[in-house]
Amino acid sequence: MGIMVNASTPGDSFANAIVVSGTSGSGTLSDTKDLFFKYTAPRAGSYTFSTASGFDAYLQVIDTNQVTIMGADDDGAGGNQPKVTVSLTAGKVVFLKVYGYNHLAGKFGPVTLRIAEPSSGNAPGGVSMSVGTPTANSLTLTYSSTGATSYDIYRNGVSVAAGSTATTFTETNLSPNTTYTYYVIARNAYGSATSPSKAGTTRVNTGPDPVTIFEGFEGSTYKFTFTGDWADSKVEASTGTWSRKSKAITHKETSTMQFKEYIPVKYAQTPTLKFDYFVSSEANYDYLEVLVNGVSKLKASGETGWVKDYAVVLGTGEQTVTFNYVKDSSTSKGQDCAYVDNIRVSY
Numbered sequence: 001m002g003i004m005v006n007a008s009t010p011g012d013s014f015a016n017a018i019v020v021s022g023t024s025g026s027g028t029l030s031d032t033k034d035l036f037f038k039y040t041a042p043r044a045g046s047y048t049f050s051t052a053s054g055f056d057a058y059l060q061v062i063d064t065n066q067v068t069i070m071g072a073d074d075d076g077a078g079g080n081q082p083k084v085t086v087s088l089t090a091g092k093v094v095f096l097k098v099y100g101y102n103h104l105a106g107k108f109g110p111v112t113l114r115i116a117e118p119s120s121g122n123a124p125g126g127v128s129m130s131v132g133t134p135t136a137n138s139l140t141l142t143y144s145s146t147g148a149t150s151y152d153i154y155r156n157g158v159s160v161a162a163g164s165t166a167t168t169f170t171e172t173n174l175s176p177n178t179t180y181t182y183y184v185i186a187r188n189a190y191g192s193a194t195s196p197s198k199a200g201t202t203r204v205n206t207g208p209d210p211v212t213i214f215e216g217f218e219g220s221t222y223k224f225t226f227t228g229d230w231a232d233s234k235v236e237a238s239t240g241t242w243s244r245k246s247k248a249i250t251h252k253e254t255s256t257m258q259f260k261e262y263i264p265v266k267y268a269q270t271p272t273l274k275f276d277y278f279v280s281s282e283a284n285y286d287y288l289e290v291l292v293n294g295v296s297k298l299k300a301s302g303e304t305g306w307v308k309d310y311a312v313v314l315g316t317g318e319q320t321v322t323f324n325y326v327k328d329s330s331t332s333k334g335q336d337c338a339y340v341d342n343i344r345v346s347y
Contacts, residue, residue, distance in 0.1 A: 011035045014066050017095055023115045029053070029098060031108040037096040041088035045118025045189045048085045052114060055100055055107040056080040062095040070094065074101060090191075123191025124148040129184050131200030135268075136176040137209055139200040141169045145186035145193055152185040176205035210268035212346040213261070217242040224343065230257035230323065236339045238276035238306045243341035246288075246325035251332075255325040257340075263316045263347050271314035271347040273321060278341075279304045280334035281325075288338035291322040303334055306341075314345070 011018040011027040017038035018027045029035040041047060051057045059082035060072045076083035080101075088094065100107025125146035133140035143151060144167050153161040153169050161169055174180065180202075184195040215223040217232050218240045226244075233245035246255040263271045279288045283302030290298040290312070297312045325338040 011037065014095060020096075020113060020115065023117060025113045025115075026111065027113075028110050029057075029100065029108045031100075032103050032105055033099065033108070035098045035111055037098070037113050039094055039096060039115065041090060041092045041094070041117075043118065043120065044088065044090045044191060046085060046087050047118065048083060048116040049096055050077040050083040050114045050116075051081050051098055052112040053081065053098075054109050057082055057107070057111065058099055058101050059084055060097040061086050062097055064093045064095075066095060118189060121188070121190045122147060124186035124188050124193040127184055127186045127193050127195035129182070129195040129198055131180075131182055131198045133170075134200060134203050135210070136203045136205040136207075137174045138170055138172045139174060139180060139182075139202060141171075141182055141184065141200075143167055143169075143184045143186075143195060145195075147188055148186035148193075149188045150186075152187065154183050154185070155180050172210075174202050176202050178202050208264070208266050208268050210346065212344055215343045216240055216341060217244055224259040224261065224345075226257055226259050228257040228323075229255055230340075233339065235335075236278050236306075238278070238308060238339075238341035240341075243276075243278070243339045245339050246323075246337045248337070249325070249327055251327050251329050253327055255337075257323045258320065260318055260320050261314075261345050262318050263314055263345075265316050267316075267347040269346055271316065271319075272345070273312040273314055273319075274309050274342075274344040274346070276306055276308045276341045277304070277310060278306045278339040279337075281336055281338070282328075282331050282333040285328040285331065286333075286336065287326055289324045289326060291324070293320050294322075300338075308342075314347070319345075 008016050014036055017036035018025055020037050020039045025037050027035050051059055058074050061070045061084050063070055071084040071086045073082035073084045098111050127145040129143040131139055131141055150163045150165055179199050181197050181199045183197045186193045213223050229247040230244050232242050234241055237243045249255050279300045280303055281301050287299050287301035
């Protein structure tokens with residue numbers, strides 16, 4: 001008498017997963033069961049997996065350990081078909097588990113797994129880097145790499161910036177007369193490249209340290225002591241969520257905000273006020289005016305949008321900075337107000 005053995009079918013388990021080469025694979029899902037595919041990423045990048053079948057399908061992307069679910073979806077591709085996008089490194093092995101939604105009876109049949117691979121390309125080229133422009137407490141790095149989309153900067157083996165898209169980086173708050181060693185990793189979707197290490201030495205401190213006071217209105221406490229009737233607002237913001245907005249006023253009225261800052265006689269950099277502003281008003285008649293110690297430094301009206309990094313050179317001693325929104329005797333247009341954001345005083 002023979003012994004009956006339950007034969008396995010392709011895709012019925014992790015161990016028997018259907019190996020996919022190329023951008024598609026196919027198998028047949030049994031009623032209330034799971035169908036497994038196995039895929040190896042040919043290169044680093046973003047991969048999108050979807051299915052085509054005649055039933056409401058569900059898809060999970062599962063890590064090499066056969067436990068961790070990297071992504072899952074029900075009907076992101078439309079037509080009751082799932083779509084999952086994940087980032088994979090070159091050579092990464094993943095499993096794709098397909099089953100009828102909620103493992104309900106009647107949801108089974110042929111399945112085509114479709115894979116949208118990242119476009120082919122090359123890792124960044126060799127990274128050139130220099131360390132220079134020393135001050136008593138800062139060093140500036142300049143670097144570049146063909147094909148790089150971002151850079152990670154390391155100082156003495158510790159990450160100090162990640163994902164930067166700029167090709168220069170200035171690190172501040174360093175100690176005077178101290179040598180630091182840097183390297184840069186250039187990255188793109190296809191890989192990375194690392195620069196040789198370069199050293200730079202800060203200068204001996206012969207004067208005051210540079211000071212920058214910044215207020216972006218994102219917290220409940222402020223770096224400056226403001227007086228007047230302007231208030232925090234989420235209606236417009238140059239960066240972040242909040243800015244400072246003038247009070248709602250009527251004709252022939254002025255809404256004022258003011259703060260004071262003391263600038264010492266000895267300073268490390270030219271004393272400067274910078275800020276971002278936004279005006280929405282009747283052009284040429286209702287306007288934002290900025291004054292320093294009673295002297296007008298800016299008048300703006302109409303629809304300006306956000307104007308960033310407006311700069312005013314400051315003197316020494318006590319500096320009184322005033323922001324006025326001023327209305328004439330008739331007519332209101334736009335939002336009829338002014339906003340300021342990212343106020344900075346440096347010296």
